Amino acid sequence: xxxxxxxxxxxxxxxxxxxxxxxxxxxxxxxxxxxxxxxxxxxxxxxxxxxxxxxxxxxxxxxxxxxxxxxxxxxxxxxxxxxxxxxxxxxxxxxxxxxxxxxxxxxxxxxxxxxxxxxxxxxxxxxxxxxxxxxxxx
Amino acid sequence: xxxxxxxxxxxxxxxxxxxxxxxxxxxxxxxxxxxxxxxxxxxxxxxxxxxxxxxxxxxxxxxxxxxxxxxxxxxxxxxxxxxxxxxxxxxxxxxxxxxxxxxxxxxxxxxxxxxxxxxxxxxxxxxxxxxxxxxx
Numbered sequence: 001x002x003x004x005x006x007x008x009x010x011x012x013x014x015x016x017x018x019x020x021x022x023x024x025x026x027x028x029x030x031x032x033x034x035x036x037x038x039x040x041x042x043x044x045x046x047x048x049x050x051x052x053x054x055x056x057x058x059x060x061x062x063x064x065x066x067x068x069x070x071x072x073x074x075x076x077x078x079x080x081x082x083x084x085x086x087x088x089x090x091x092x093x094x095x096x097x098x099x100x101x102x103x104x105x106x107x108x109x110x111x112x113x114x115x116x117x118x119x120x121x122x123x124x125x126x127x128x129x130x131x132x133x134x135x136x137x138x
Numbered sequence: 139x140x141x142x143x144x145x146x147x148x149x150x151x152x153x154x155x156x157x158x159x160x161x162x163x164x165x166x167x168x169x170x171x172x173x174x175x176x177x178x179x180x181x182x183x184x185x186x187x188x189x190x191x192x193x194x195x196x197x198x199x200x201x202x203x204x205x206x207x208x209x210x211x212x213x214x215x216x217x218x219x220x221x222x223x224x225x226x227x228x229x230x231x232x233x234x235x236x237x238x239x240x241x242x243x244x245x246x247x248x249x250x251x252x253x254x255x256x257x258x259x260x261x262x263x264x265x266x267x268x269x270x271x272x273x274x
Binding site for chain 1: 140143144147150151154259263266270273
């Protein structure tokens, strides 16, 4: 109980959601690059925008109710953005009926990595603060 | 900051498309028949670039996109080869009029431009890492 209130008062639960999302998205983008030459393959992705909107809504709700963060607590008609893979992209098709552009996928995987690293870095500094408080030395 | 990634990536895609067109021109420098098998010599292809504000930011920075692949329309190179099955009644064979020097220089330029865009991505990546160092 003490531990849960200890973490809930920090941004660690939010960062946990961000890291979970970026890890899932990394898997899916890696799948796109692996299928670069697969005929008929369509690009798949997770919606960063939808995730951020849902996360913001969950944070706002938590601030009001002082409950723990949960993406599922933000009730919308859409499902969980972490599980919702979007493969309905309107884009150019190549002659082999696939639509993967290597550069775009590498860019997205790079951006995703940046977000992941940022969340990890913030989390590390949060834990360092916590450690300092527990051991009473910085 | 992140729009620099989008802009540089659009540059990568555009330059790669251009390099594809150049390699097509070099590969077809002796092609005397078109896609349908008719006796029409190959004409050089060029990628036409267009500024793309959709990939830029609100301050007017723009990405680039390939608006069209244009086909050159110039006179073929006529060579007298009466024994060639492709020769016309006058014994002349129509070859594509491809300037190999120009294509080679364009290929170097395209690959340097590709590298430059990669450089921009690396710099932007570096900047993000530097920013992250403030908190970590």
